[in-house]
Amino acid sequence: MTIRHFLSLMDCTPAELQQLIARAIEMKAQRKAGTETPRFNNHVLGMVFEKSSTRTRISFEAGIAQMGGHAIFLAPDHTQLGRGEPIEDSARVMSSMVDVIMVRTFGHDIIETFAEYSSVPVINALTDDFHPCQLLADIQTYVEYRGSIQGKKVAWIGDGNNMCQSYINAAIQFDFELAIACPRGFEPGTDLVKKAGDRVRITTIPSKAAKDADLLVTDVWASMGQEKEKVQRRRQFAGFQVNKELMRHAKSDALYMHCLPAHRGEEISAELMDNPDTVIWDEAENRLHAQKALMEFLLLAAKG
């Protein structure tokens, strides 16, 4: 049996992704109705975090507990990974003891190596290149508020970072148009953009990307690991803020999202963040439901 991993959205078929979103919505409804049935008693999730987290840690840890299982939080300064034990050895050993592992790390090659040596499913909980779990939550949120995202226009405003690159994969898998507005020199990876073909367009003008969009998305200007560039990036990204003025270019019922943590007054205005109608808090909550659906899918696939 081949172990299924979730290192990017491309590890699932479009049909599987649709199924995951539908299941996440169903699991959310069951949880709210108090009819959830824990099916994974004694299952253990290993959580490797080489970067900080609020949402990812809580949603995975709460999620596996709600499914009947347990989580082990592994910070680099508390494991031998942090003292240089090879990724290959760590993956072999950890996977011999737990049922599923999530990894938040720097280079995407690290998680690829980890998955290669793991005997259980590995989930990408963010690398420098991709953040696919966040996309499950984002698409779930869009579907809940507006129905299918197929054929819609999404505008990405800001850095061509791990979230932007995940949106490119999402455009391919969920079949929507993606207009990316980023300053010159901050574009997403060329190969990835090429792979998406006509679905993805890049501009340096935010209002052009936002024009007639159904959804606007942004993220921090300096990601984890880029802290030293923070001040310089603040200058380079000036004008790339999602705010009321930019929203005027989008469709009148357009939604806006942010994976959080957000910097009010930088990539998003305080006014939009604090708008009582924002779906951003649902987007954050949906990490829980989407990842429960994902863990269920991977654990059931591993059982064969």
Ligand code: CP
């Ligand atoms: N959006 C997200 O992944 O948040 P955390 O960094 O808090 O996990």
Ligand code: NVA
């Ligand atoms: N692009 C951000 C996302 C945080 C959830 C980062 O990598 O820090």
